[in-house]
Amino acid sequence: MKNSQSMSPHSLGVYFEEKGLLHDCSLSLRESGRSSLVLFIQDVNLAFKGLPEYEGAASCLVQLDGVTDVEMVGNAASQKVYEASAEAVAQGAPEGTLLVTFWPEGSLKLKFSIATVTEEATL
Numbered sequence: 214m215k216n217s218q219s220m221s222p223h224s225l226g227v228y229f230e231e232k233g234l235l236h237d238c239s240l241s242l243r244e245s246g247r248s249s250l251v252l253f254i255q256d257v258n259l260a261f262k263g264l265p266e267y268e269g270a271a272s273c274l275v276q277l278d279g280v281t282d283v284e285m286v287g288n289a290a291s292q293k294v295y296e297a298s299a300e301a302v303a304q305g306a307p308e309g310t311l312l313v314t315f316w317p318e319g320s321l322k323l324k325f326s327i328a329t330v331t332e333e334a335t336l
Contacts, residue, residue, distance in 0.1 A: 235254065294315060
């Protein structure tokens with residue numbers, strides 16, 4: 214079953230916290246227009262694999278709109294996520310910052326205005 218919802222930067226940060234900050238997840242990036250970026254996460258629940266909290270594999274698409282100031286260090290395609298976070302640039306501000314750090318090195322940092330998260334259980 215697909216579950217899709219629109220999220221503010223703060224809400225996306227809360228979602229990442231609930232998903233173990235995406236620790237150990239693999240993700241791929243794709244531009245989807247002039248100011249849009251899509252993150253594909255193979256198993257958004259992977260941080261909890263082997264633990265009672267693991268809900269099973271679920272793929273996830275995070276569509277970021279209003280993207281600006283993209284800074285990429287390293288190659289996300291060949292690395293695992295160490296930690297992902299999102300937050301508003303200021304309390305009540307519509308714009309937010311996404312920061313993903315990779316293991317063993319590298320990072321992705323950008324500003325965005327809205328995220329649409331689509332999660333689907335996989336077999």
